[in-house]
Amino acid sequence: MATLLHIDSSPMKEASVSRHLSQTYVENWKKSHPGGRVIPRDLTSSGLAPITGEWVTAVYTPEGERSPEQRTLLAKSDELLEEVEAADELAIGVSMHNFNIPSVLKLWIDQVVRSGKTFAFVDGSPKAMLKGKKATFLVATGGQYGPGSGLEFLNFIEPYLKTIFGFIGITDVVFHTAGGSAALRNGANRGQFLLPHDRAVAALATERIGALA
Numbered sequence: 709m710a711t712l713l714h715i716d717s718s719p720m721k722e723a724s725v726s727r728h729l730s731q732t733y734v735e736n737w738k739k740s741h742p743g744g745r746v747i748p749r750d751l752t753s754s755g756l757a758p759i760t761g762e763w764v765t766a767v768y769t770p771e772g773e774r775s776p777e778q779r780t781l782l783a784k785s786d787e788l789l790e791e792v793e794a795a796d797e798l799a800i801g802v803s804m805h806n807f808n809i810p811s812v813l814k815l816w817i818d819q820v821v822r823s824g825k826t827f828a829f830v831d832g833s834p835k836a837m838l839k840g841k842k843a844t845f846l847v848a849t850g851g852q853y854g855p856g857s858g859l860e861f862l863n864f865i866e867p868y869l870k871t872i873f874g875f876i877g878i879t880d881v882v883f884h885t886a887g888g889s890a891a892l893r894n895g896a897n898r899g900q901f902l903l904p905h906d907r908a909v910a911a912l913a914t915e916r917i918g919a920l921a
């Protein structure tokens with residue numbers, strides 16, 4: 709069964725642009741996969757905490773030697789990894805916060821980029837362990853960082869996400885960015901702002917689905 713992992717990271721709920729666009733992607737995906745499964749994962753209500761020294765020690769303790777406490781410490785990471793492993797595709801809503809991804813998304817990355825699970829060191833070099841998955845990022849930024857803006861260098865979202873997803877083997881990644889959402893705070897019409905992005909994201913979903921077949 710085709711499976712899509714739908715992740716959101718904006719704290720803004722109904723007002724969020726990235727949530728709106730990730731939902732558009734999911735709705736279009738569902739149309740093409742009537743029997744498909746969507747796994748929702750809202751990172752703002754997932755109780756993710758920063759990793760600790762005990763957590764790191766648990767990760768590097770061989771599985772068969774872990775104490776019950778260590779297994780409990782890794783339970784959330786295991787749950788999140790199961791979701792990633794079950795998914796053929798990931799659709800991820802991302803807000804720009806301080807030129808980068810929201811901290812809850814970084815906490816999720818810290819839980820799923822895990823030695824022995826999604827990457828391993830082989831002969832001293834890192835080796836990605838995931839295969840055949842793709843990710844689509846639906847990004848919202850208050851300002852404009854696109855080509856020609858002169859501010860491309862401030863967009864740390866794309867290079868970081870490309871790098872870290874590539875590190876675990878997800879190299880088929882696409883970004884759609886709704887730039888300039890700050891206009892919404894200054895009275896711009898939300899429907900008009902979202903319309904071209906909804907169209908582009910719907911087209912992107914169809915294109916990505918086509919690529920899956």
Ligand SMILES: Cc1cc2nc3c(=O)[nH]c(=O)nc-3n(C[C@H](O)[C@H](O)[C@H](O)COP(=O)(O)O)c2cc1C
Binds near residue numbers: 727850890
């Ligand atoms: C804590 C915080 C930091 C932000 N930092 C930036 C920033 O560095 N650059 C930018 O263009 N917009 C920034 N913004 C504006 C958001 O990127 C913008 O509101 C975007 O629409 C957020 O996505 P969302 O609507 O899905 O929440 C910031 C907003 C917040 C709340």
